[in-house]
Amino acid sequence: MSDAMMPSQLKNAIADEKYKFSKYSLDKVRNRQEARVIDTMEQLLSGGGEFCGCRLCVEDVYAISLNAVPAHYVQAGSMILRQQPPSQQDLARVVQDAIDKVKVRPNHPEQ
Template sequence: MDYVALGLDFHSIRNKNEDRVINLMPRVLEEFPDFRFTRTDIEDIYALTLNMLPARYVQAVTLVIDEPITDETVLLMLREAVRTVRARPNV
């Protein structure tokens, strides 16, 4: 997808939670040493976690003064996503 409409490039507008989920995911996956995660499992966990969190779209130059979603909330949603994928792989 090229993210262009009306001659404008929307490529720099992103869901801020994407980076947070990616950065916190290794920490949560380490909490489940008995589970061998496949690439699909990890992608499912990533997508499921983002779907459980409210979207936080920002532009490249957006100033974020208040972050209503804490890292603890992201961690909780990641753990829930791991449990869901473990119980029902490839959901």
């Protein structure tokens, strides 16, 4: 079965299994920057423009952006901030840099 054919419930079950330790599922502990980067990508790419937008390019922008900001893992509902997260302005600059890099050197096959 190809990944695309897999029902989402089954996919989630497999993901749950991968992030299981003892009897606990750890997949709810997320890097807080993940959702912020996605929001920022939506803002910066909503105009469409010349960005390719294929899966590879979108994943590259996401990965490059996340690698450029300090990870900040939190438990669901936890409000403890031990370090200052990057400002929205810094994050927008990081994501824009990633978009520019992927535009200049996309990893997708020649189209």
